[in-house]
Amino acid sequence: MTVVAGPGPVRKTIQLTAFSPDAARALAGPAWLADRRVAAAEAFAASPKPDTSAEEWRYSLIDELDLDRYSPSSEFGDAPMPRLDVEPAAMVRCVNGHVVAVDIDAEVAAAGVHVGILSEHPAAAERLGAVSSEAGDYFTLLNDAFAEEPILVDIPDGVIVDRPIVITHHAAGEGSAAFPRLVVRVGENAQADILDQHTSNDTESILMCPVVELDVAPAGRLGYLKVQEQGAGTWQFGSVLARADRDATIKAATAAFGGAYARTRADTRLVGQGAHGDLMAVYFGEDTQTLDFRTYQDHVAPDTTSNLLYKGVLAGKARSIYTGLIRVRPEARGTNAYQTNRNLKLSDEAWAESVPNLEIENNDVRCSHASTVNPVDEDQRFYLESRGVPTGEAERLIVAGFLDEVLQAVPLPSAAPALRLAVAAKLTRQRQSETEASEES
Amino acid sequence: MSQLVIEGLRAAVGGQEILKGVNLVVGSGEVHAVMGPNGSGKSTLSHVIAGRPGYEVLGGSVRIDDTKLLGLPAWKRAEAGLFLAMQYPTEVPGVALSDLLGASARMVADPDEIREMMSEEAARIGFDEAFLDRPLNVDLSGGEKKRNETIQLGVLKPAFAILDELDSGLDVDALRMVSKRVEDATREDGLGVLAITHYSRLFEQLQPDTVHVFADGRIQETGGPDLATELEDTGYQRWMGEPAAKPASAVALADDPFADPFA
Structure with a gap:
């Protein structure tokens, strides 16, 4: 494996007992996996913890992360069932990284479809890290070292799975650190849709560092929806790392509703001619939540297209950060790449930062980016109110309508009703807290 | 029998007084035309009555019978029986007409009943039902938006409707059906209408009882239906303090993209 260490000189090495090479060595699994974990743990131990002085971590809450408060846990909890309108083709449920x-x-x-424990697959060693080894960072290293039972979804060439495959990851236990790992490989001209649900206990202080690898072979088609409904005490440093080969299509969506601080890095590399990525997210922060997104659309091959749409709502004192980069490599002529981030603020104290970037090294391309941070449109609210729709209800309709552009486009339409319900529940809570506040004053 | 009573209404935008004392009483089943040149404050009148943010009320009152409207939020005014058909209906992405109507405090019907009422209203004005499922006003033409407003008027059955240039953007056939629908509502449901317009073409099907000439922030003259026809010939020149800097038609074109340049 390739291990990517953090940038810059090593200023000091902190040996965390909970995340030491010895701790990694103690995890169960085949020898190749144990060796891989130890190598990663050693690389991790030699890496300085990143901080907000690095551009990549600017605006993040990395400086407030104290890894010593967490340790890997084998505690069990109830893994919530996914909310889906159809019977899945397969389902894997994990708690604290254990299947x-x-x-x-x-x-x-x-x-020939494999959905289950990665190490039970003959090509396990080849699949694990196939995408992440070229996109590693501090937290993917930590996942490499401590992911106890990585999950593999492997769709052989030409096989079409027409019902969703469901993976659920749950984390439980005060001070638990969980390292969910999902590796997906869609073979040539194969097709699959995956719902990946991340939850955690609400009242406990938990760290989740999930890593997802999505690898789509030529002319393969993958729909991937990550639903993040973590508890209010959970911190997440997650990555969704995708690679699309020639004429492959990846439709990857994130719905982020939970967590105290939830960072998701989403890399999509279009490495084969004609590869296409539809990348979207819907997010809704409330109270003091911080939702942090970092996207990378990397156009490596010619005639590749990517279309990114991230839409979010911020209520209360919630914050969101969106930083996106479209990169067009010198060989990637004929690239079409779009990046849009729109934020709706429901309160004066909510805060959203949106930083789109382009880095273009070829002239024959069409790229655009746009970002907005706005309160609810007064004219829209007046229009609804002038029909007799009460103010709060008008706002609820406008917000749901704002997010609907993403919700109706997500892969796995069968999961969309549950997402709409999650949005509705958030809006209802907003109304309740507003009513309580106005009663107090 | 209800009354929409406007007394001494004064209002400003950005510190500038636009409405300078408007007095008007509309009774159930009556149609009042408010006609006047651009920039006279006609649309401001409709917005202030409906409660659009951004206007400062300086004095006067607006009530439906005993309900005073000016202190109420816009939706309470609608609940009290007021409806505003907007000159430029706002696009609301992702919100369906049925969601809007279902959430209105004026509706007690269930979703199926609302859907049925929408279909009936669409049929009455020859509007393709396919438009009913579009997000509100998104990608609708000017005329389609006006028909959408008329459907809402039909379903919500307000006591009083302010029609702010309902005729603009509608072709001849659509105008006939829409104005007939409003006329029917005055007879069937006793709807009182305050119709703001530049042109008398709205009044071929919708028969005004009273015509008011509105200029410089107040009603300058009130007369019978003949006044509308007279205005068509003579224009508003004699009510305007200063001669217009530009020809009236050029002003109309600039302000109203849907206006008929040959009218």
């Missing part, structure tokens, strides 16, 4: 249930439709399994 607790694997269920796969016999017909799907007979087609």
Whole structure:
């Protein structure tokens, strides 16, 4: 494996007992996996913790992260069931990185589809890290070192799975650190849709560092939806790292609703001619939540297209950060790349930062980026109110309508109703807290 | 029998007084035309009555019977029976007409009933039902937006409707159906209408009882239906303090993209 250490000189080495190479060595698994973990743990131990002086971590809450407060946990909790309108083709449920249930439709399994523990697959060592090794950072290293049971979804060439594959990751236990790892490989001309649900106990202080690798072979088609509904005490440093080969299509969406601080880095590398990525997110922060997104659309090959749309709502004192980069490499002529981030602020104390960037090294391209941070449109609210819609209800309709552009485009339409319900629940809570506030004053 | 009573209404925008004392009483079933040149404050009148933010009320009152409107939020005014058909209906992405109507405090019907009422109203003005599922006013033409407003008027059944240039953007056939729909509402439901317009073409189907000439922030003259026809011939020149800097038609074109340049 390739281990990417953090940039810059090593200023000091902190040996965290909970995350030491010895601790990594103690985890169960085949020898190749144990060696890989130890190498990662050693690289991690030699890496300085990043801080906000680096551009990549500017605006983040990395300086407030104290890793010593957490340790890997084998505690169990109830893993919530996914909310889906259809019967899944397969489901894997994990708690604190341990697989607790694997269920796969016999017909799907007979087609050679693997959904389950990665190390049980013959090509396990080749699949793990296939995408992340070129996109590592401090927290992917930590995941490499401590992901106890990585999950693999492997769709053989030409196989089409027409019902969703569901993975649920739950974290539980005060001070738990969880390292969910999902590796997806879609073979040539194969197709699959994956719902990846991340939850955690609400009242406990938890760290989740999930890493997802999405690898789509030529002409493969992958739909991926990550639903992040972590508890109010959870910090997340997550990555979704995707690679699309020739004529492959990746449709990757994130719905981020939970967490105290939840950072998701989403890299999409279009490495084969004609590869296409539809990248979207819907997020809703409330109270003192901070939702942090960092996206990278990397156009490596010619005639590649990517279309990114991130839309979010901030209420209370919530904050969001969006930093996006479109990079067009010298060979990537004929690139079409778009990047849009729109934020709706429901309160004066909410805060959103949006930083789109372009780095273009070829002239034959079409790129654009746009970002907005706005309060609810007064004219829209007046229009609804002038029809007799009460103020709060008018706002609720406008916000739901604002997010609907993403919700109706997410992969796995069968998961969209649950997302709409999650948005509605957030809006109802907003109304309640506003009502309480006005009653107090 | 209800009354919309406007008394001594004065209002300003950005510190400048636009409405300079408006007095007007509209009774149930009556149609009052308010006609006047551009910039006279006609649209401001409609916005102030409906409660659009951004206007400062300097004095006077507006009430429907005993309900005083000016202190109420816009939705309470609508609940009290007021409806504003806007000159430029606002686009609201992602919100369907049925969601809007279902959330209105004036509606007690269930979603199926609302849908049925929408279909009936669409049929009455020859509006393709496919438009009913579009997000509100998004990608609708000027005329389609006006028909959408008329459908809402039909379903919400207000006591009083202010029509702010309902005729602009509508072609001849659509104008006939829309104005007939409003006329029917005055007879069937006793709707009282305050119709703001530049042109008398709205009044071929919708018969005004009273015509007011509105200029310089107040009603300058009130007369019968004949006044509308007279205005068409003579224009508003004699009510305007200063001669217009530009020809009236050029002003109309600049202010109203849907206006008929040959009218």
